Amino acid sequence: MSVRWGLAGWAITAGVALWVGALVALPLAAVGAEALHRGPGPALAAVLHPDALRALALSASLATWVAAVNTVGGLAVAWALVRWDFPGRRLLAAAVDLPFAVPTLVVGVLFVALLGPNTTLGRALEAAGLRVVYAWPGMAVALCFVTLPFVVRAVEPVLAELDPAEQEAARTLGATRWQVWSRVVIPPLIPPLVAGGGQSLARALGEFGAMAVVSGNVPRETLVASVYVLGEVEAGQVGDAAAVSLVLLALAAAAQLAGRRAGRWLGAA
Amino acid sequence: MGIRATGLQKRFGDTPVIRGIDLDVANGELVALLGPSGGGKSTLLRLIAGLEPADAGEVWLDGRRVDHLDAASRGVGFVFQHYALFRHLTVEDNVAFGLRVRGVERREAREQARALLTRVGLEGLGPRWPHALSGGQRQRVALARALAPAPRVLLLDEPFGALDARVRADLRDWLRRLHDEVGATTILVTHDQEEAMAVADRVLIIRDGLVEQAGTPAQLLDQPRTEFVASFIGEVNVFEGIVGEDRCLEADGVRLPVGRALAVGQRARAVVRSHQLRLTPGGPATVLRVVPMDDRARVEVAAGDRVLLARLSRDAVSQAGIRVGSEVTVEALSSRAWAGDGPPTEGRPATHRGAQAAPSHRLAPARSR
Numbered sequence: 001m002s003v004r005w006g007l008a009g010w011a012i013t014a015g016v017a018l019w020v021g022a023l024v025a026l027p028l029a030a031v032g033a034e035a036l037h038r039g040p041g042p043a044l045a046a047v048l049h050p051d052a053l054r055a056l057a058l059s060a061s062l063a064t065w066v067a068a069v070n071t072v073g074g075l076a077v078a079w080a081l082v083r084w085d086f087p088g089r090r091l092l093a094a095a096v097d098l099p100f101a102v103p104t105l106v107v108g109v110l111f112v113a114l115l116g117p118n119t120t121l122g123r124a125l126e127a128a129g130l131r132v133v134y135a136w137p138g139m140a141v142a143l144c145f146v147t148l149p150f151v152v153r154a155v156e157p158v159l160a161e162l163d164p165a166e167q168e169a170a171r172t173l174g175a176t177r178w179q180v181w182s183r184v185v186i187p188p189l190i191p192p193l194v195a196g197g198g199q200s201l202a203r204a205l206g207e208f209g210a211m212a213v214v215s216g217n218v219p220r221e222t223l224v225a226s227v228y229v230l231g232e233v234e235a236g237q238v239g240d241a242a243a244v245s246l247v248l249l250a251l252a253a254a255a256q257l258a259g260r261r262a263g264r265w266l267g268a269a
Numbered sequence: 270m271g272i273r274a275t276g277l278q279k280r281f282g283d284t285p286v287i288r289g290i291d292l293d294v295a296n297g298e299l300v301a302l303l304g305p306s307g308g309g310k311s312t313l314l315r316l317i318a319g320l321e322p323a324d325a326g327e328v329w330l331d332g333r334r335v336d337h338l339d340a341a342s343r344g345v346g347f348v349f350q351h352y353a354l355f356r357h358l359t360v361e362d363n364v365a366f367g368l369r370v371r372g373v374e375r376r377e378a379r380e381q382a383r384a385l386l387t388r389v390g391l392e393g394l395g396p397r398w399p400h401a402l403s404g405g406q407r408q409r410v411a412l413a414r415a416l417a418p419a420p421r422v423l424l425l426d427e428p429f430g431a432l433d434a435r436v437r438a439d440l441r442d443w444l445r446r447l448h449d450e451v452g453a454t455t456i457l458v459t460h461d462q463e464e465a466m467a468v469a470d471r472v473l474i475i476r477d478g479l480v481e482q483a484g485t486p487a488q489l490l491d492q493p494r495t496e497f498v499a500s501f502i503g504e505v506n507v508f509e510g511i512v513g514e515d516r517c518l519e520a521d522g523v524r525l526p527v528g529r530a531l532a533v534g535q536r537a538r539a540v541v542r543s544h545q546l547r548l549t550p551g552g553p554a555t556v557l558r559v560v561p562m563d564d565r566a567r568v569e570v571a572a573g574d575r576v577l578l579a580r581l582s583r584d585a586v587s588q589a590g591i592r593v594g595s596e597v598t599v600e601a602l603s604s605r606a607w608a609g610d611g612p613p614t615e616g617r618p619a620t621h622r623g624a625q626a627a628p629s630h631r632l633a634p635a636r637s638r
Contacts, residue, residue, distance in 0.1 A: 165353035168320050169411075171340040172347040173367035174418060183370070187357045 031249065034242035046232075046240035047247055054220045055228035056247060062136075062224065063204035063255075066143040071197040073144070074151025075189065081152070082159045099148050108213025111142050134216030139224070142210040147200040154196030158189055191262075198259015202252040271296040271454040272422055277316055277326035279309075286312045287323075288478035294471075296331075299448050299455045301469035303462055305501070309478040310458045314424050317456070319343045331421045331454075343422075346415030346453065350427040352407040354399040360410050361386065361395030367418040385413040389447070405436040412444075416451060423453040429464065437461075441468050462502050466490075474498050496607045499540040504567075506546065506577050508539045508604075518606060521573040522553050523599045527606040530614035539606040543567070546579035550589055552598030559586060559593060572599055 035043050046052060080086075081093055099107070115122045115132045125132050132138040162185065170180045208226040215222040223231075225248050232241035272294040279287040286309045294300045302310040315321045317328055319340035328336040335343045354363050362369075364382035369375065383395050389409040399407055408428055415423060428444075429437040445468050448455050459465050465472045466486040474481040474489065474497075482494045493499035500507055508520035512535050518525040523546075525539045544565075548556075554572040566586045568579045577599060581591075591597065605613045 163351070163353055165349045165351060166355055168340070169347065169349060169353040169414075170355075170366065170370075172318055172320070172343075172345055173370060173414070174341050174344070175366075175370040176341060179370050183366075184355060 028249070031242050031245055034239060035246045036243075038239055042239065043243040043246075046237075046243040049240075051219050051223070052225075052228060052240075052244050055223050055225040056244065058223070059205050059225040059248070060251065062139055062143060063201050065140055066147060066204040067197045067201035067255075069140075069144055070147055070151045070200040071193050074148065074196060074200075075155055075193060077148075078152045078155040078159050082156060096149055096152050099146050104146055104207060104209030105213060106209075107142055107146055108210040111138055111145075111210070111214050133214055134218075134222060136222070138214050139211060139222065142214045143204045143207055146207055146210055147203050150199040150203065151193065151196030154192040154199070155189060158192045162188065194262045195259045198255050198257075198262070201255040201259070205252045205255065206248055271298060271331070272317065272456065273327075273329040274313075274317060275327050277313065277328070278324045279312055279316055279321065280324060286478055287316065290326075290475075290478070290480055292317075292473070292480070294454055294456060296454055297452050298470050299445070299457065299468060301465035301472045302456060302458045302475050303465040303472050303501075304460065304475035304481070306460055308475045310460075310475045311426050313475065314426050314456060314458050317422075318345050318347050318424050320347070344418070344420055346418070346420035346423040348408070348411050348415050348423070348425045348428045350430045352399070352404075352411045352431075354407055354410060354414070356399055358399075359395065360391070360397050360399060360402070363399065363410055364395075364414045364417050366414060371418065382413070382417065385417055386410070389413045390443075403436075404432050405440055408432065408440065412447070416453075421453055423448075423451075423455040425455065425457045427458055427460070429461075430459070437464065444468060466502075474501065493540075493605065494613065496538055496540055496605075496613075499605055499613070504543040504578055504580065506541045506543065508541065509536070510539075511536050512606075518604075521575055521577070523572065523577070523601055525601045525604045525606065527604065528614040531606060531608050535608050537606045537608040539601075539604045541601045541604045543578040543580040545602045545604065546577060547600045547602055548579055548581065548589060548591055548597040549600065550591070550595065550597060552596055554597050554599050556591055556593055556595040556597060559591065570597060570599060 035046075047056070077092075077096060081089065081096070102110075112133055113119065115125065115138060117123070117126065117133065122133060130137065132141070166184055167180050170184045175183065206226055207224075208230070211224045212227050212230075215224060215227065217223050217227050219228075225244060229241045229244050229248070232238070232244065272292065274290065274292040277287050277290045277292070278285070288309075290313060292313075302313060304310050312321065316323045316326075317330075319328075319335070319338060319342075323336060326336070327334060330343060330345065340347075354360075355366065358366065361379055361382045364385055365373075365375075365378035368378035368381060373381075379395075383392075386392060386395055389412060391406060391409055391413070394402065394406065394410075399410065402410065412428070425444075429440050432440065441464050444457075457465070457468060466489075469486065471483060471485055472489055473483045476497060482489060482498045484492070489498060489502055493502065496507070499505065508518060508523065508525055510518045510520035510525075512518050512527055512531045512533055514533055516527060516529065516531075516533070518527050518537055518539050520539070523541075525541065527537060527539060531537050548568065548570065554570045554577070556568060557571050557576065558567075558569040560567040560569075561583060564583055565580055566583045568581060568586065568591060570577045570579060579599070589597075603615070605615055607613055
């Protein structure tokens with residue numbers, strides 16, 4: 001649909017450009033300037049500081065795992081929501097959106113309250129030799145909670161649109177059940193899976209609130225990059241904080257972009 | 270040989286959909302399943318294809334019993350009403366699908382797919398995406414895809430149902446030629462009688478899960494066994510009344526000779542095709558509309574409290590001076606009458622040619638279509 005490109009059109013476009021520019025581009029540029037105004041040397045040193053490097057690595061590995069778990073788990077949840085009718089389906093559908101509505105700091109508190117060292121469940125797990133809160137498992141679970149909706153919501157509409165007749169057509173053409181699955185059902189789902197996975201990855205990389213509460217923030221062990229950045233800011237090292245932020249930002253942007261690109265490329269249509 | 274089914278039954282929950290159908294389609298024959306929607310024709314097709322398991326009965330394809338096999342092993346080509354093309358595959362990969370899953374190497378499969386696309390008149394469209402094609406083109410792709418593994422049996426489920434009238438007419442003529450070239454035994458499901466009559470060697474009228482009548486298009490038109498068949502095919506008027514002393518059923522001011530099989534005083538229904546009604550100037554009925562159609566005209570006549578449909582040549586209409594508002598007498602040249610579920614009786618006027626009289630009986634409401 002094309003709109004007549006009058007003066008009003010230009011004015012609106014200029015307004016939108018200005019709005020997005022002021023809101024997104026300007027702060028991004030500011031972080032870049034803050035990180036690099038002392039030259040690339042100090043910025044690089046800030047990023048390569050062992051604490052920073054470990055925090056970034058932890059964030060990246062957590063985010064990768066979470067994205068992978070979400071891609072598989074999100075597909076399963078979306079499948080259940082679209083294909084099956086069971087009691088409580090509507091409740092489950094509403095619950096999927098909840099993580100977006102709950103403040104992430106509260107998410108952290110939820111998991112500490114559920115699995116912390118002073119809870120029954122936490123004590124039981126600890127006795128079994130599994131430390132959950134203030135350790136890697138708790139952080140991963142909290143991140144999965146926070147990023148759950150991305151894949152589910154991306155896959156759901158595509159799944160709902162799959163025509164069962166396509167699968168029947170494949171059967172009459174001689175496809176085995178596995179071939180129907182791998183050649184007809186899964187391929188159209190790959191673009192939304194990749195896109196949703198990329199969003200999960202980007203979001204998990206930068207998650208702060210839940211991590212600040214659940215991780216325990218032990219440097220070089222459970223301190224994630226976003227919380228490390230806050231520490232640097234509080235210590236007055238704004239330049240170092242900006243340098244690490246820049247790396248986080250670049251990773252997140254790359255994840256999101258790659259997800260969208262790959263999704264479009266694999267989907268092709 | 271061909272397609273054979275015996276004693277097929279299928280119910281969905283408590284609802285019987287196929288209630289015992291026998292079917293025999295000769296090798297290379299094209300048979301249409303025709304009937305009102307909800308009558309079970311699509312389900313019958315799906316039972317033959319193996320897309321639904323039958324509750325009872327046998328299916329034989331090409332002399333091989335297949336009812337224990339799943340759809341993938343029956344080797345039938347199936348075409349769906351809404352195309353069901355794979356949206357993530359190009360046109361040529363859609364057509365190649367049935368070859369690829371059989372292990373034909375990609376390049377070879379694509380080459381065969383392109384050859385098939387040429388055959389269905391879609392040369393050069395191979396690299397396109399299905400959604401970039403028109404409905405008629407998509408259905409040709411679906412047909413090419415179904416033909417790719419060279420099935421001996423082709424099953425078409427309302428293949429032209431989603432297309433507009435012009436495209437339908439073109440495609441069905443094309444389909445008949447293609448069928449004759451390919452030589453596969455074909456069953457076509459349709460609710461469009463014109464389509465069934467135009468394309469098929471034989472037509473099965475399916476109603477309420479049973480075969481109401483099977484025959485060539487001419488047999489169904491000329492010797493309908495039941496009132497349903499008579500009134501389902503073509504444009505007809507249905508009359509209801511009581512057989513009089515003169516072996517005529519008199520309804521809505523029309524005398525309908527019904528022959529000897531019905532007893533005097535018996536309540537009966539008679540079906541008269543629109544081209545079997547004759548109009549003569551002067552009389553109790555009034556012309557409501559005259560619709561010219563090629564060399565014929567469809568004339569709507571108000572008779573009593575209902576509307577009758579007559580189809581005459583346009584010459585006859587102008588010679589008789591028939592126009593809107595004309596007063597006419599309606600006569601039936603021939604009719605078929607049924608009393609209850611009995612066999613039909615055929616009647617033609619003998620001595621009196623449509624003597625005109627006022628209705629002598631109170632008539633039950635009758636319908637026309």
